[in-house]
Amino acid sequence: MRDAPTLSISDLTLSFRNWSGVSQVLHGIDLDIHKGERVGLVGESGSGKSVIARIILGTLHDVKGAQIGGDVRLGGRDMAGMSKSERGELRGTELSMIFQDPTTALNPVYTIGMQFLEVLRRGDSGMSAEDGKVRSAEILGEVSITDVDRVLESYPFQLSGGMNQRVMIAMALVNEPQLLLADEPGTALDVTVQAQTLELMRNLVEQHGTSVLFISHNLGVVREFADRIYVIYKGRIVERGPTASIFADPRHPYTKALMAAIPRLTGGGVPDIAEESESFFDPMITHGEAPE
Amino acid sequence: MKSIVSAVAKRLATTAIVLFGVSILIFLIARIIPGDPARIALGPRATVEQVERMRETLHLNDSIFVQYGYFVGDFLRGDLGISLYTNRPVMTDIAQFLPATLELVLLAGFFMVSIGLPLGAIAARYRGGWADHTIRIITLLTVSAPAFVWAVILVLLFSYYTPLFPIAGRIHETISIAPVTRFMLIDTLIAGRLDGFLSALHHLILPAFALSLSGIGQAARLTRSNMVEVYTQPYIEMAQSYGFSERRIASKFAFKPSLIPSLTIIGLDFAALLGNAFLVENIFAWPGISRYGVGVILQKDLNAIVGTVMIISATFLIANIVVDLLVAVINPRIRYAEQSD
Numbered sequence: 072m073r074d075a076p077t078l079s080i081s082d083l084t085l086s087f088r089n090w091s092g093v094s095q096v097l098h099g100i101d102l103d104i105h106k107g108e109r110v111g112l113v114g115e116s117g118s119g120k121s122v123i124a125r126i127i128l129g130t131l132h133d134v135k136g137a138q139i140g141g142d143v144r145l146g147g148r149d150m151a152g153m154s155k156s157e158r159g160e161l162r163g164t165e166l167s168m169i170f171q172d173p174t175t176a177l178n179p180v181y182t183i184g185m186q187f188l189e190v191l192r193r194g195d196s197g198m199s200a201e202d203g204k205v206r207s208a209e210i211l212g213e214v215s216i217t218d219v220d221r222v223l224e225s226y227p228f229q230l231s232g233g234m235n236q237r238v239m240i241a242m243a244l245v246n247e248p249q250l251l252l253a254d255e256p257g258t259a260l261d262v263t264v265q266a267q268t269l270e271l272m273r274n275l276v277e278q279h280g281t282s283v284l285f286i287s288h289n290l291g292v293v294r295e296f297a298d299r300i301y302v303i304y305k306g307r308i309v310e311r312g313p314t315a316s317i318f319a320d321p322r323h324p325y326t327k328a329l330m331a332a333i334p335r336l337t338g339g340g341v342p343d344i345a346e347e348s349e350s351f352f353d354p355m356i357t358h359g360e361a362p363e
Numbered sequence: 364m365k366s367i368v369s370a371v372a373k374r375l376a377t378t379a380i381v382l383f384g385v386s387i388l389i390f391l392i393a394r395i396i397p398g399d400p401a402r403i404a405l406g407p408r409a410t411v412e413q414v415e416r417m418r419e420t421l422h423l424n425d426s427i428f429v430q431y432g433y434f435v436g437d438f439l440r441g442d443l444g445i446s447l448y449t450n451r452p453v454m455t456d457i458a459q460f461l462p463a464t465l466e467l468v469l470l471a472g473f474f475m476v477s478i479g480l481p482l483g484a485i486a487a488r489y490r491g492g493w494a495d496h497t498i499r500i501i502t503l504l505t506v507s508a509p510a511f512v513w514a515v516i517l518v519l520l521f522s523y524y525t526p527l528f529p530i531a532g533r534i535h536e537t538i539s540i541a542p543v544t545r546f547m548l549i550d551t552l553i554a555g556r557l558d559g560f561l562s563a564l565h566h567l568i569l570p571a572f573a574l575s576l577s578g579i580g581q582a583a584r585l586t587r588s589n590m591v592e593v594y595t596q597p598y599i600e601m602a603q604s605y606g607f608s609e610r611r612i613a614s615k616f617a618f619k620p621s622l623i624p625s626l627t628i629i630g631l632d633f634a635a636l637l638g639n640a641f642l643v644e645n646i647f648a649w650p651g652i653s654r655y656g657v658g659v660i661l662q663k664d665l666n667a668i669v670g671t672v673m674i675i676s677a678t679f680l681i682a683n684i685v686v687d688l689l690v691a692v693i694n695p696r697i698r699y700a701e702q703s704d
Contacts, residue, residue, distance in 0.1 A: 130603055162606030170604075175597040180619045180695060189615075190605055226695045252604075 075147030077250050077282040078104040078127065083141035085122055085131070085306075096122055097306040099141065104250065109276065109283045111297030111314065113290060113329070119306040120286045124252045127284070128168060129158030146249060163193035167243040168252040169272075172259035173235035177227035183238055184223035187245070194246035210241040213278075214271050233264040240272045244279060251276060251283045258289070269296060290333060294318055302326045304351055312358020320358075324350035366698075370691070371684065378680045382673065386438070389672040390431055393665050399423075400663045404447035421665070434669070443673075444666030448659050453670035456655060461674060462545035463533060464640055464651035470567055471575035472633045479579040479629075480622070483586025487621070488613040490591050498583060505580035511642035514573035518646065521569060528569040531648035535562040570647040574640060578632045585628055589621035596620075623694045630686025634679040 085097040097119050104110045114120045125131040126139060133155060143150040145165065150158065170176040178186055187207040191198050198206075208219040214237040216222055227235055236257050243251055256272070257265035273296055276283050287293050293300060293314070300317050302310040302325065310323040321327045328351070401417040402409070422430050437444060443453035486498040505513070522530040533547050534540065538559045540550050548567070551559035593599065594617055602616040641653035652671060659667035691697045 128604055130600075159606045159608065162604055164606065168601075168604040170597055170601055172597060176601040178598045178602070178616055178620070180623070180693065182695075189607070193605055193607070226699075228696060229699070 075144070076103045076105050077108070077146060078102070078284065079142075079144045079147075080123075080127075081142045083123070083126065083143060084139070085119070085126065086138050088136045088138060093138075095306065100303075100306075100308055102301055102308070104282045104284060106249075106282055107277075107280045108299065109273070109285060109297050111285045111287065111293035111300040112303055113287060113293050113300055114303035115288055115329075117305075118303045120303050121254055123303075124168065124254050124284065124286055127250070127252060128162060128166060129153070130162075132158065163190060163248075164246055165249045166252065167246065167248045167250075168254065169239055169243050169256045171255040171257075172232075173239045173257070174227055174230075174232055174259075176239060177235055179227055181226070182223065183225055183227065183230070187223065187242060190242050191245060206245065207241075210245045211238070213275055214238075214241045214268075216241075231264075232260045233268060236260060236264070236268040237271060240268065240275065244275055244281060247279060247281075249282060251281050252286070253283060254286045255288070256285075258287075265292070266295075272296075290330060302329065307352070308355055309351070309353070310356045310358070312356075316358040322356045322358075324348060324353055326356075367688070367691075371688070374684045374687065378677070378684065381680060382677060385676045386434075386669065386673060387431070389669050390434060391427070393663075393668045394427060394430075396663065398663045400447060400665050403663050443670035446659065446664050446667040446670075448662045448664040448667055453667050456667065457652065457670060457674050459542075459545060460650060460652040460655045461678075463547070463649060464637065464644070464653055465678070466546050466548060466567060467571050467574060467640055467644070467649060467651060468633075468636045470571035471578065471636050474572060474575035475578035475582050475629065475633065478575075479582025480586050480625075482579070482583035483625075484590060484613060484618050484621075486583065486587040487590030487594065487617070488609065490587075490594070495587075499587070502580035502583045505576040506584065508577070509642075510574050510577055510639045511646060513576045514570065514643045514646040517569055517573045529566050533563060533566050533649065534559060535566075538562055570643050570649055573646075574636055574643045577639075578629075578636065581632055582625065582629050585625040586621060589624050590617055593617045593621045619693060623690065626686060626690050626693070630683060630689075633686070634682045637675055637678060 080100055080102040083097055083100040083102075084095070086093050086095040100119075100123065102110070102112070102123075112120050112123065122131060126143060127145070127150075129150060131137050132139060132150075139151075145161065153161075177183070181189075184204065184207065188198070188200060188203040191203045191206055204223065207223060211219045211222060216234070216237055222230065222234065222238065227238075230238070240256075253272070257268050260268070269292065275281075283296075285293060285296050297314050300310075300312065300314050301308050302317070302323065304325045310317060310321070310326045317326065318330075321330050325348075328348070399414070399418075401414045401421060401423060405414055405417060418424050422433050425433075434444075441454065443457070445451070446453045446456055449456055482498050482502065486495040489495050518530060521527045529535070534551070538551075538556065540547065540554050540556065540559055543550050543553050547563040548560060551557075551563050590613075598620075599612060599617055602612050607616065637653065640649075640651060641657055643649070644651040644654040652674065655667075656671040656675070659671060
């Protein structure tokens, strides 16, 4: 028997109540991430993948009109039973998040060094500026930043998107979180830079044994990054299993459509697929363990 | 540091050019408005000869270019001429009246920033809540009534019905302080009179507050709207994802970025206080430059008009430079843009 999973979600539902009624966003999600595991959550925009990250983070609990049902456990602890401040305690220490566009996600009026120090003080409130600098330099080295001093003294607008992305990855991992949530990381960057930074991120989480929930609409990127994949469609998980197995043998009609939607450079261009189909609502398919 | 010095030097040079333009403009305007200054100064019973003699001494019979030449020559020697209204050198008048106004305006500016900005930040942090609504209603009230209305209301409430503050003047009449800087708060301290300092402060608070009220409202409303906008930015969600407390996010991560667009406007508002000071000075019998300025315009006191306008323009321009420097301090983009010039 393994330890309690880093993250275990069962029957998670989410609905928003507003003046026009109730709209259900998540229809019973089950998802587990074990220690050191990299899990991909793939789906189109509006499928509910980003709200799952916000629920795990605990920031959606405080939004008016949001009704969250089901069970979310972090390292065995039930999040529903936590107070607002207890959930806040987890963020930045045991949980951290990487955002889509690194340049707008960093504060424009503080230097990288200052922002690093703030994040470090989430983990160790007594950290001095000097110690903070040493620790930041260390982790920036791990994301292959060489001119650390210049970067720490810079403002985000003075760095390239790729640099900011490395900074954000380093910042997210500096407090050694149990779980890293990556919401479409680097989608705002160009493809080559995105590939480089994802490579760095993968090496880093491997070394640190960090579990990752990797959220993306891009199957190619997820294939490179994740050990296991969940495919989500309209708030339901439609197919789950080891990455290799799903790519070798997509069985759910929606997964097949998603894979067919990848444009090919060699002829064909953007493929024609149905926008919606009854078959996309077929029951969930679970793949067995990948053959060793 | 070097870049700041050169930026300031550059701005001061521009200021000199602007002042030169202002001097031409006000010099012409003052002379175009109808009425003979010599006749107004000497009164209706003066003889034609007397008036003519005065016009001669004031160079009023020369062409306007020659007159401007005289003015520039005197100005460079630090002489703004004699005021026909007070019969004293305009420089002496300004030295007497300007500090009183600056004292008023500086305290009003301090109120604007120290009350307006936090109010706006609180409203933004609790946007949509009762604190936000209360602050928005109150600030709308303060913005929509001019300073002199507030002055009258405040005098009625806090000097007349509840005599907490003095109605007029700069200091209690029994205290006499030797003028050194003519800033009452400073002079009382120089004289070592703590009671005088407190009395001067007591006299200053109500007029300064009346003058600042619409500015406080303006600053609060601007800060609120900028900060509400900042709250939708990804870097605030990032701060939330790192679990910083709402208080810390409001006071640090959201406040500073939202200050940048507000500060320029607040700076302009601050400079506008100089003009708004006129009615407030009248209501509180405050011996300031705004009241003096209006008096000399009504008297067509040419030297004093030009002198007062020049001083007020210079103060306005300097206030602008200070604001720009402050903006550069909090906005790294501007700081680095100036360096790379």
